Amino acid sequence: MSAESRAELVRGERPFPVISTAILGVLMVIGVVVAIIRYINGLGAVTNLSDGRAWGLWISFDLYCGVALASGGFTLAAAVYIFRLRKYYPIVRSAILTAFLGYLMVIAALLVDLGLPWRIWYLTIYWNPHSPLFEVGWCVLLYTIVLALEFSPNVFERFNMQAPLRLIRSIQIPLVVAGIVLSTLHQSSLGSVLLLMPDKIHPLWFTPILPILFFLSAVAVGLAMVIVEASLGSRALGHQVDLDILAGLGGALPYILGLYLVVKLGDLLLAGGLGLIFSSGIYSVLFLAEIIGGVIVPLILFALPAVRRSRRALFWSAVLVVLGLVLNRLNASWFAVAPRPGTNYVPHPMEFAISIAIVSAGILGYLLATRYFPVVQHGPSVGESATT
Numbered sequence: 462m463s464a465e466s467r468a469e470l471v472r473g474e475r476p477f478p479v480i481s482t483a484i485l486g487v488l489m490v491i492g493v494v495v496a497i498i499r500y501i502n503g504l505g506a507v508t509n510l511s512d513g514r515a516w517g518l519w520i521s522f523d524l525y526c527g528v529a530l531a532s533g534g535f536t537l538a539a540a541v542y543i544f545r546l547r548k549y550y551p552i553v554r555s556a557i558l559t560a561f562l563g564y565l566m567v568i569a570a571l572l573v574d575l576g577l578p579w580r581i582w583y584l585t586i587y588w589n590p591h592s593p594l595f596e597v598g599w600c601v602l603l604y605t606i607v608l609a610l611e612f613s614p615n616v617f618e619r620f621n622m623q624a625p626l627r628l629i630r631s632i633q634i635p636l637v638v639a640g641i642v643l644s645t646l647h648q649s650s651l652g653s654v655l656l657l658m659p660d661k662i663h664p665l666w667f668t669p670i671l672p673i674l675f676f677l678s679a680v681a682v683g684l685a686m687v688i689v690e691a692s693l694g695s696r697a698l699g700h701q702v703d704l705d706i707l708a709g710l711g712g713a714l715p716y717i718l719g720l721y722l723v724v725k726l727g728d729l730l731l732a733g734g735l736g737l738i739f740s741s742g743i744y745s746v747l748f749l750a751e752i753i754g755g756v757i758v759p760l761i762l763f764a765l766p767a768v769r770r771s772r773r774a775l776f777w778s779a780v781l782v783v784l785g786l787v788l789n790r791l792n793a794s795w796f797a798v799a800p801r802p803g804t805n806y807v808p809h810p811m812e813f814a815i816s817i818a819i820v821s822a823g824i825l826g827y828l829l830a831t832r833y834f835p836v837v838q839h840g841p842s843v844g845e846s847a848t849t
Contacts, residue, residue: 513805519816534563677721677724
């Protein structure tokens, strides 16, 4: 099937969601207005941040959660192009699209959160290789470029640009390898940033192996996000994904979640901190909600054949993993971080407006990309192979 035919097929599956698009557009406009106020009057005009709180909603949610939720791109690319699991090819392009949009959303949040965002490019000329943030910045920059290149075949196929399409396909495997390396570094380095605050983060979350835990949880939530995105796409856009594909992803999750659980609890045991699980007040509640609701329950559910044979059960089990990851990142970077004595932080409504606008832009970008580009496929394109 030609690229034009595939694009027409995608566009013709469901009517374009005009009402949803209008709502997303309104939310984005509100966010733009708030952003303008922020750039004119500074962070103090739209946030409740202070010297007692280094970061707030935009970093904990948009950055820490956003980066992890975008990890489906490198996990699926590795599965298809490196480990040659061909049956997952139909969803690899949508996973890469989700990752690409996710990183663009992270960059948008950073441009709003940084005090002097017009200096964001300074990291390319003023190097501080001893800083975890230096690594984070470079990984975001380079992996966004890699994702743009990995997504570019959709554009080249749509407009029948054969020369650049052949060029990208010739370097596909090096791009995937680069993406895996950069994602591994980036996911783990976000945990490394938190290692700078050993006296501020509650012991239930602070550990020297935070980078390892961040990477393992990112791999798990990457697969879960692909299930969620594929399920929502089938409902909203008519892009039905074979149940066998979703079941395969669900079948891998108990092993990854189990490994994460063993490492997490084993680390607490070795540190003598197991007693803190039930004796830390509100922190115990947050920890148990994160581990039981986001790890143990979905681990058991995904291990059940009956769950893997049900689209609805797969979807809600994956939602639990996603919510557990979000709670984990909020706990580690916000809720469990002690502010400076005498200070407190509750996000300003305008902070929520910015985050909602960024998420809305990502959703709208996904709707437009899947409608006008050959993102949804049932097998490799002509000249492309999932194994080469």
